[in-house]
Amino acid sequence: MVLLSGGLDSYTAAAIARRDGFSLYTLSIRYGQRHVRELAAARALAELRDAGRHLELDLDLSQIGGSALTSDIPVPKDRAIDSTQIPVTYVPARNTIFLSLALAWAEVIGADDIFIGVNALDYSGYPDCRPEFIASFAETARLGTREGVEGRPFTVHAPLQHMTKADIAREAARLELDSGLSWSCYDPQPGGRACGTCDSCRLRQKGFAEAGLTDRVAYAGG
Protein backbone atom coordinates (compact mmCIF):
# COMPACT_ATOMS: atom_id res chain seq x y z
CA MET A 1 0.00 0.00 0.00
CA VAL A 2 1.75 3.13 -1.21
CA LEU A 3 0.57 6.71 -0.80
CA LEU A 4 1.37 7.99 -4.26
CA SER A 5 1.00 11.73 -4.73
CA GLY A 6 2.73 11.75 -8.10
CA GLY A 7 5.75 13.64 -6.74
CA LEU A 8 9.33 12.44 -6.93
CA ASP A 9 9.39 11.29 -3.32
CA SER A 10 6.35 9.02 -3.42
CA TYR A 11 7.40 7.72 -6.85
CA THR A 12 10.77 6.76 -5.42
CA ALA A 13 9.12 5.19 -2.35
CA ALA A 14 6.86 3.12 -4.64
CA ALA A 15 9.82 1.98 -6.71
CA ILE A 16 11.69 0.97 -3.55
CA ALA A 17 8.68 -1.05 -2.38
CA ARG A 18 8.52 -2.78 -5.77
CA ARG A 19 12.26 -3.47 -5.79
CA ASP A 20 11.92 -5.00 -2.33
CA GLY A 21 9.39 -7.49 -3.62
CA PHE A 22 6.09 -5.96 -2.55
CA SER A 23 3.06 -6.02 -4.83
CA LEU A 24 1.82 -2.47 -5.14
CA TYR A 25 -1.53 -0.98 -4.30
CA THR A 26 -1.34 2.74 -4.83
CA LEU A 27 -3.56 5.41 -3.31
CA SER A 28 -3.92 9.02 -4.39
CA ILE A 29 -6.18 11.58 -2.81
CA ARG A 30 -7.99 14.25 -4.82
CA TYR A 31 -8.17 16.64 -1.89
CA GLY A 32 -8.89 19.91 -3.64
CA GLN A 33 -5.19 20.59 -4.17
CA ARG A 34 -4.46 23.40 -6.61
CA HIS A 35 -1.82 21.21 -8.27
CA VAL A 36 -4.31 18.52 -9.26
CA ARG A 37 -1.90 17.92 -12.12
CA GLU A 38 -0.01 15.59 -9.75
CA LEU A 39 -2.86 13.07 -9.89
CA ALA A 40 -2.30 12.41 -13.59
CA ALA A 41 1.36 11.81 -12.79
CA ALA A 42 0.35 9.37 -10.05
CA ARG A 43 -1.91 7.43 -12.43
CA ALA A 44 0.85 7.14 -15.00
CA LEU A 45 3.40 6.07 -12.40
CA ALA A 46 1.06 3.47 -10.88
CA GLU A 47 0.57 1.92 -14.30
CA LEU A 48 4.27 1.99 -15.05
CA ARG A 49 5.07 0.19 -11.78
CA ASP A 50 2.41 -2.49 -12.31
CA ALA A 51 0.22 -1.52 -9.38
CA GLY A 52 -2.36 -4.23 -8.65
CA ARG A 53 -4.85 -1.44 -8.25
CA HIS A 54 -4.63 2.34 -8.20
CA LEU A 55 -7.34 4.09 -6.21
CA GLU A 56 -8.08 7.78 -6.39
CA LEU A 57 -10.20 8.89 -3.44
CA ASP A 58 -12.13 12.16 -3.37
CA LEU A 59 -11.92 14.18 -0.18
CA ASP A 60 -12.54 17.87 -0.54
CA LEU A 61 -10.23 19.47 2.02
CA SER A 62 -10.98 22.90 0.55
CA GLN A 63 -14.12 22.74 2.70
CA ILE A 64 -11.70 22.83 5.62
CA GLY A 65 -9.16 25.17 4.02
CA GLY A 66 -6.32 26.67 6.03
CA SER A 67 -3.58 26.06 3.46
CA ALA A 68 -2.23 27.74 0.35
CA LEU A 69 -2.69 24.38 -1.40
CA THR A 70 -6.42 24.11 -0.72
CA SER A 71 -7.67 27.70 -0.51
CA ASP A 72 -7.02 31.04 -2.19
CA ILE A 73 -4.00 31.85 0.00
CA PRO A 74 -1.19 32.51 -2.54
CA VAL A 75 1.60 29.95 -2.88
CA PRO A 76 4.79 31.61 -1.56
CA LYS A 77 7.56 32.11 -4.11
CA ASP A 78 11.32 32.29 -3.65
CA ARG A 79 11.00 31.70 0.08
CA ALA A 80 14.11 30.73 2.05
CA ILE A 81 13.73 26.95 1.94
CA ASP A 82 15.95 26.42 4.96
CA SER A 83 13.52 28.36 7.15
CA THR A 84 12.40 26.53 10.27
CA GLN A 85 8.94 28.13 10.06
CA ILE A 86 6.03 25.94 9.04
CA PRO A 87 4.92 27.46 5.72
CA VAL A 88 1.39 28.31 4.55
CA THR A 89 1.52 25.36 2.16
CA TYR A 90 1.21 23.10 5.22
CA VAL A 91 -2.14 21.30 4.89
CA PRO A 92 -3.50 20.75 8.40
CA ALA A 93 -3.22 17.10 9.44
CA ARG A 94 -2.74 16.00 5.83
CA ASN A 95 -0.46 13.05 6.47
CA THR A 96 -2.58 11.90 9.42
CA ILE A 97 -5.60 11.89 7.11
CA PHE A 98 -3.79 10.25 4.20
CA LEU A 99 -2.18 7.57 6.35
CA SER A 100 -5.54 6.77 7.95
CA LEU A 101 -7.09 6.32 4.50
CA ALA A 102 -4.18 4.11 3.45
CA LEU A 103 -4.65 2.18 6.68
CA ALA A 104 -8.33 1.60 5.92
CA TRP A 105 -7.63 0.27 2.46
CA ALA A 106 -4.64 -1.77 3.65
CA GLU A 107 -6.86 -3.43 6.24
CA VAL A 108 -9.53 -4.27 3.66
CA ILE A 109 -7.11 -5.86 1.20
CA GLY A 110 -5.05 -7.52 3.94
CA ALA A 111 -1.87 -5.55 3.33
CA ASP A 112 0.44 -5.23 6.32
CA ASP A 113 2.81 -2.65 4.88
CA ILE A 114 2.20 1.02 4.19
CA PHE A 115 4.77 3.12 2.33
CA ILE A 116 4.92 6.89 2.48
CA GLY A 117 7.52 9.09 0.81
CA VAL A 118 8.07 11.58 3.62
CA ASN A 119 11.55 12.78 4.37
CA ALA A 120 12.62 14.92 7.26
CA LEU A 121 15.86 16.43 6.00
CA ASP A 122 15.16 18.53 2.91
CA TYR A 123 11.50 19.02 3.63
CA SER A 124 9.33 22.06 4.10
CA GLY A 125 9.16 21.99 7.88
CA TYR A 126 5.89 20.07 7.89
CA PRO A 127 5.42 18.49 11.33
CA ASP A 128 3.76 15.43 9.83
CA CYS A 129 6.90 14.40 7.97
CA ARG A 130 8.97 13.75 11.09
CA PRO A 131 10.03 10.24 12.19
CA GLU A 132 8.37 10.62 15.60
CA PHE A 133 5.06 11.36 13.91
CA ILE A 134 5.33 8.31 11.65
CA ALA A 135 6.18 6.07 14.61
CA SER A 136 3.26 7.39 16.62
CA PHE A 137 0.87 6.87 13.72
CA ALA A 138 1.97 3.25 13.45
CA GLU A 139 1.11 2.75 17.11
CA THR A 140 -2.30 4.40 16.65
CA ALA A 141 -2.87 2.12 13.66
CA ARG A 142 -2.03 -0.94 15.72
CA LEU A 143 -4.52 0.05 18.41
CA GLY A 144 -7.31 1.19 16.13
CA THR A 145 -7.70 -1.68 13.69
CA ARG A 146 -8.86 -5.25 13.60
CA GLU A 147 -5.50 -6.38 12.23
CA GLY A 148 -3.67 -4.68 15.06
CA VAL A 149 -5.93 -6.21 17.70
CA GLU A 150 -5.49 -9.62 16.15
CA GLY A 151 -1.73 -9.32 16.49
CA ARG A 152 -0.81 -8.35 12.97
CA PRO A 153 0.29 -4.75 13.34
CA PHE A 154 0.95 -2.60 10.31
CA THR A 155 4.43 -1.48 9.40
CA VAL A 156 4.67 2.08 8.18
CA HIS A 157 7.68 2.35 5.90
CA ALA A 158 9.21 5.73 5.24
CA PRO A 159 12.25 4.67 3.21
CA LEU A 160 13.24 8.25 2.37
CA GLN A 161 12.99 9.42 5.97
CA HIS A 162 16.68 10.12 6.39
CA MET A 163 17.54 11.15 2.86
CA THR A 164 18.25 14.62 1.54
CA LYS A 165 16.62 15.67 -1.74
CA ALA A 166 19.98 15.00 -3.41
CA ASP A 167 19.94 11.47 -1.98
CA ILE A 168 16.43 10.99 -3.34
CA ALA A 169 17.41 12.25 -6.79
CA ARG A 170 20.34 9.79 -6.75
CA GLU A 171 18.13 6.94 -5.53
CA ALA A 172 15.59 7.70 -8.27
CA ALA A 173 18.38 7.60 -10.84
CA ARG A 174 19.68 4.30 -9.45
CA LEU A 175 16.18 2.87 -9.79
CA GLU A 176 16.11 4.18 -13.37
CA LEU A 177 13.05 6.33 -12.74
CA ASP A 178 12.14 8.99 -15.27
CA SER A 179 11.93 12.14 -13.15
CA GLY A 180 9.99 13.81 -15.97
CA LEU A 181 6.97 11.61 -15.18
CA SER A 182 6.70 12.87 -11.61
CA TRP A 183 5.19 16.18 -10.59
CA SER A 184 6.18 18.20 -7.52
CA CYS A 185 5.21 21.81 -8.32
CA TYR A 186 2.49 23.48 -6.24
CA ASP A 187 1.71 26.06 -8.89
CA PRO A 188 1.51 24.55 -12.38
CA GLN A 189 2.18 26.99 -15.21
CA PRO A 190 0.77 27.16 -18.76
CA GLY A 191 2.15 24.57 -21.13
CA GLY A 192 2.45 21.93 -18.40
CA ARG A 193 5.53 23.52 -16.90
CA ALA A 194 6.53 23.65 -13.25
CA CYS A 195 6.88 27.15 -11.76
CA GLY A 196 10.42 26.72 -10.46
CA THR A 197 9.87 29.16 -7.61
CA CYS A 198 7.56 27.47 -5.08
CA ASP A 199 9.17 25.66 -2.13
CA SER A 200 8.56 22.30 -3.70
CA CYS A 201 10.24 23.21 -7.00
CA ARG A 202 13.15 24.89 -5.24
CA LEU A 203 13.82 21.92 -2.95
CA ARG A 204 13.64 19.61 -5.93
CA GLN A 205 15.96 21.71 -8.09
CA LYS A 206 18.44 22.06 -5.24
CA GLY A 207 18.43 18.28 -4.81
CA PHE A 208 19.09 17.53 -8.47
CA ALA A 209 21.79 20.23 -8.59
CA GLU A 210 23.57 18.85 -5.53
CA ALA A 211 23.39 15.33 -6.95
CA GLY A 212 24.75 16.55 -10.28
CA LEU A 213 21.75 15.04 -12.07
CA THR A 214 19.33 16.41 -14.65
CA ASP A 215 15.71 16.91 -13.69
CA ARG A 216 13.59 16.02 -16.70
CA VAL A 217 10.62 18.14 -15.60
CA ALA A 218 10.13 21.26 -17.74
CA TYR A 219 10.29 24.51 -15.76
CA ALA A 220 8.75 27.84 -16.75
CA GLY A 221 11.41 30.10 -18.27
CA GLY A 222 13.83 27.18 -18.28
Next chain:
Amino acid sequence: MVLLSGGLDSYTAAAIARRDGFSLYTLSIRYGQRHVRELAAARALAELRDAGRHLELDLDLSQIGGSALTSDIPVPKDRAIDSTQIPVTYVPARNTIFLSLALAWAEVIGADDIFIGVNALDYSGYPDCRPEFIASFAETARLGTREGVEGRPFTVHAPLQHMTKADIAREAARLELDSGLSWSCYDPQPGGRACGTCDSCRLRQKGFAEAGLTDRVAYAGG
Protein backbone atom coordinates in the same frame (compact mmCIF):
# COMPACT_ATOMS: atom_id res chain seq x y z
CA MET B 1 -14.97 20.41 17.64
CA VAL B 2 -17.41 17.54 17.93
CA LEU B 3 -17.65 14.50 15.68
CA LEU B 4 -21.42 14.32 15.35
CA SER B 5 -22.75 11.22 13.64
CA GLY B 6 -26.33 11.87 14.61
CA GLY B 7 -26.45 8.91 16.98
CA LEU B 8 -27.30 9.08 20.67
CA ASP B 9 -23.67 8.87 21.78
CA SER B 10 -22.31 11.76 19.73
CA TYR B 11 -25.42 13.82 20.52
CA THR B 12 -24.79 13.29 24.22
CA ALA B 13 -21.08 14.09 23.80
CA ALA B 14 -22.00 17.35 22.02
CA ALA B 15 -24.44 18.30 24.76
CA ILE B 16 -21.78 17.62 27.40
CA ALA B 17 -19.32 19.86 25.53
CA ARG B 18 -21.94 22.61 25.36
CA ARG B 19 -22.81 22.21 29.05
CA ASP B 20 -19.12 22.52 29.89
CA GLY B 21 -18.94 25.89 28.19
CA PHE B 22 -17.44 25.02 24.82
CA SER B 23 -18.69 26.68 21.63
CA LEU B 24 -19.57 23.91 19.20
CA TYR B 25 -18.25 23.17 15.76
CA THR B 26 -19.78 19.95 14.55
CA LEU B 27 -18.46 17.63 11.87
CA SER B 28 -20.32 14.84 10.10
CA ILE B 29 -18.90 12.61 7.41
CA ARG B 30 -20.96 11.40 4.46
CA TYR B 31 -18.86 8.28 4.01
CA GLY B 32 -21.13 6.14 1.93
CA GLN B 33 -22.85 4.70 5.00
CA ARG B 34 -26.04 2.81 4.27
CA HIS B 35 -27.74 4.64 7.14
CA VAL B 36 -27.23 8.07 5.59
CA ARG B 37 -30.39 8.94 7.51
CA GLU B 38 -28.12 9.71 10.46
CA LEU B 39 -26.77 12.80 8.69
CA ALA B 40 -30.16 14.51 8.75
CA ALA B 41 -30.30 13.80 12.48
CA ALA B 42 -26.83 15.33 12.89
CA ARG B 43 -27.88 18.49 11.04
CA ALA B 44 -30.95 18.91 13.22
CA LEU B 45 -28.96 18.27 16.40
CA ALA B 46 -26.22 20.74 15.41
CA GLU B 47 -28.84 23.44 14.89
CA LEU B 48 -30.57 22.63 18.14
CA ARG B 49 -27.31 22.91 20.07
CA ASP B 50 -26.35 26.24 18.46
CA ALA B 51 -23.28 24.94 16.65
CA GLY B 52 -21.17 27.83 15.33
CA ARG B 53 -20.84 25.84 12.14
CA HIS B 54 -21.84 22.37 11.04
CA LEU B 55 -19.71 20.84 8.32
CA GLU B 56 -20.65 17.76 6.33
CA LEU B 57 -17.64 16.33 4.53
CA ASP B 58 -17.89 13.89 1.64
CA LEU B 59 -15.55 10.91 1.70
CA ASP B 60 -16.71 7.88 -0.19
CA LEU B 61 -15.41 4.94 1.84
CA SER B 62 -17.49 2.56 -0.27
CA GLN B 63 -14.59 2.80 -2.73
CA ILE B 64 -12.58 1.07 -0.01
CA GLY B 65 -15.41 -1.16 1.27
CA GLY B 66 -14.74 -3.95 3.72
CA SER B 67 -17.72 -3.25 5.98
CA ALA B 68 -21.42 -4.07 6.09
CA LEU B 69 -22.00 -0.33 6.50
CA THR B 70 -20.27 0.69 3.29
CA SER B 71 -20.67 -2.28 0.95
CA ASP B 72 -23.27 -4.88 0.08
CA ILE B 73 -22.32 -7.18 2.96
CA PRO B 74 -25.63 -7.65 4.87
CA VAL B 75 -26.03 -5.98 8.27
CA PRO B 76 -26.17 -8.79 10.86
CA LYS B 77 -29.43 -9.10 12.77
CA ASP B 78 -30.09 -10.45 16.26
CA ARG B 79 -26.41 -11.11 16.85
CA ALA B 80 -25.21 -11.73 20.42
CA ILE B 81 -24.19 -8.19 21.33
CA ASP B 82 -21.89 -9.30 24.10
CA SER B 83 -19.71 -11.14 21.60
CA THR B 84 -16.03 -10.29 21.77
CA GLN B 85 -15.70 -10.73 18.00
CA ILE B 86 -15.24 -7.63 15.90
CA PRO B 87 -18.40 -7.58 13.74
CA VAL B 88 -18.69 -6.99 9.99
CA THR B 89 -20.14 -3.56 10.68
CA TYR B 90 -16.66 -2.49 11.73
CA VAL B 91 -15.53 0.12 9.20
CA PRO B 92 -11.77 -0.21 8.79
CA ALA B 93 -9.92 2.64 10.46
CA ARG B 94 -13.09 4.74 10.63
CA ASN B 95 -12.36 6.59 13.85
CA THR B 96 -8.73 7.16 12.84
CA ILE B 97 -10.01 8.77 9.65
CA PHE B 98 -12.77 10.76 11.34
CA LEU B 99 -10.52 12.00 14.13
CA SER B 100 -7.89 13.07 11.61
CA LEU B 101 -10.50 15.08 9.70
CA ALA B 102 -11.71 16.65 12.95
CA LEU B 103 -8.08 17.40 13.76
CA ALA B 104 -7.59 19.18 10.44
CA TRP B 105 -10.64 21.37 10.91
CA ALA B 106 -9.82 22.01 14.58
CA GLU B 107 -6.37 23.20 13.58
CA VAL B 108 -7.78 25.55 10.94
CA ILE B 109 -10.30 27.19 13.27
CA GLY B 110 -7.91 27.21 16.23
CA ALA B 111 -9.90 24.78 18.38
CA ASP B 112 -7.87 22.84 20.95
CA ASP B 113 -10.54 20.38 22.00
CA ILE B 114 -12.00 17.48 20.04
CA PHE B 115 -14.99 15.53 21.34
CA ILE B 116 -15.89 12.04 20.22
CA GLY B 117 -18.76 9.94 21.55
CA VAL B 118 -16.99 6.60 21.72
CA ASN B 119 -17.59 4.32 24.65
CA ALA B 120 -15.80 1.12 25.45
CA LEU B 121 -18.28 -0.70 27.67
CA ASP B 122 -21.48 -1.31 25.74
CA TYR B 123 -19.92 -1.01 22.35
CA SER B 124 -19.70 -3.30 19.38
CA GLY B 125 -16.15 -4.51 19.94
CA TYR B 126 -14.70 -1.91 17.57
CA PRO B 127 -10.98 -1.55 18.31
CA ASP B 128 -11.06 2.17 17.56
CA CYS B 129 -13.41 2.88 20.47
CA ARG B 130 -10.92 1.85 23.16
CA PRO B 131 -9.27 4.35 25.53
CA GLU B 132 -5.76 3.29 24.51
CA PHE B 133 -6.59 4.07 20.89
CA ILE B 134 -7.94 7.53 21.77
CA ALA B 135 -4.84 8.31 23.86
CA SER B 136 -2.54 7.19 21.07
CA PHE B 137 -4.38 9.29 18.52
CA ALA B 138 -3.99 12.37 20.74
CA GLU B 139 -0.23 11.79 20.78
CA THR B 140 -0.14 11.37 16.99
CA ALA B 141 -2.13 14.61 16.69
CA ARG B 142 0.35 16.43 18.89
CA LEU B 143 3.26 15.28 16.75
CA GLY B 144 1.62 15.79 13.37
CA THR B 145 0.27 19.32 13.57
CA ARG B 146 1.47 22.88 13.68
CA GLU B 147 -0.44 23.47 16.91
CA GLY B 148 1.20 20.50 18.57
CA VAL B 149 4.69 21.55 17.46
CA GLU B 150 4.04 25.05 18.76
CA GLY B 151 3.22 23.67 22.20
CA ARG B 152 -0.56 23.74 22.07
CA PRO B 153 -1.49 20.07 21.92
CA PHE B 154 -5.04 18.98 21.24
CA THR B 155 -7.15 17.35 23.90
CA VAL B 156 -9.29 14.48 22.66
CA HIS B 157 -12.31 14.22 24.95
CA ALA B 158 -14.26 11.00 25.07
CA PRO B 159 -16.70 11.82 27.87
CA LEU B 160 -18.71 8.62 27.40
CA GLN B 161 -15.62 6.42 27.44
CA HIS B 162 -16.45 4.64 30.67
CA MET B 163 -20.24 4.68 30.46
CA THR B 164 -22.57 1.83 29.67
CA LYS B 165 -25.41 2.45 27.23
CA ALA B 166 -27.71 2.72 30.24
CA ASP B 167 -25.45 5.42 31.69
CA ILE B 168 -25.58 7.25 28.37
CA ALA B 169 -29.38 7.05 28.21
CA ARG B 170 -29.50 8.45 31.75
CA GLU B 171 -27.00 11.20 30.94
CA ALA B 172 -29.01 12.14 27.84
CA ALA B 173 -32.15 12.35 29.98
CA ARG B 174 -30.36 14.51 32.55
CA LEU B 175 -29.30 16.85 29.75
CA GLU B 176 -32.94 16.90 28.59
CA LEU B 177 -32.07 15.58 25.15
CA ASP B 178 -34.85 14.29 22.94
CA SER B 179 -33.68 10.79 22.04
CA GLY B 180 -36.18 10.77 19.17
CA LEU B 181 -34.03 13.28 17.28
CA SER B 182 -30.99 11.00 17.26
CA TRP B 183 -30.48 8.08 14.91
CA SER B 184 -28.45 4.94 15.67
CA CYS B 185 -29.88 2.24 13.41
CA TYR B 186 -27.66 0.74 10.70
CA ASP B 187 -30.58 -0.47 8.63
CA PRO B 188 -33.34 2.15 8.32
CA GLN B 189 -36.78 0.72 7.58
CA PRO B 190 -39.68 2.17 5.58
CA GLY B 191 -41.58 4.96 7.31
CA GLY B 192 -38.43 6.31 8.96
CA ARG B 193 -38.35 3.54 11.54
CA ALA B 194 -35.30 1.89 13.09
CA CYS B 195 -34.96 -1.85 12.47
CA GLY B 196 -34.63 -2.87 16.12
CA THR B 197 -32.50 -5.90 15.30
CA CYS B 198 -29.06 -4.61 14.21
CA ASP B 199 -26.31 -4.41 16.85
CA SER B 200 -26.69 -0.68 17.15
CA CYS B 201 -30.47 -0.85 17.79
CA ARG B 202 -30.11 -3.73 20.20
CA LEU B 203 -27.39 -2.03 22.27
CA ARG B 204 -29.47 1.11 22.35
CA GLN B 205 -32.68 -0.66 23.36
CA LYS B 206 -30.84 -2.61 26.05
CA GLY B 207 -29.44 0.66 27.44
CA PHE B 208 -32.81 2.39 27.63
CA ALA B 209 -34.39 -0.73 29.17
CA GLU B 210 -31.69 -0.99 31.85
CA ALA B 211 -32.02 2.70 32.62
CA GLY B 212 -35.81 2.38 32.86
CA LEU B 213 -36.20 5.15 30.30
CA THR B 214 -38.28 5.45 27.13
CA ASP B 215 -36.50 5.66 23.78
CA ARG B 216 -38.45 8.05 21.58
CA VAL B 217 -37.15 6.58 18.33
CA ALA B 218 -39.81 4.61 16.41
CA TYR B 219 -38.90 0.98 15.80
CA ALA B 220 -40.26 -1.26 13.06
CA GLY B 221 -42.98 -3.49 14.44
CA GLY B 222 -42.94 -1.50 17.67
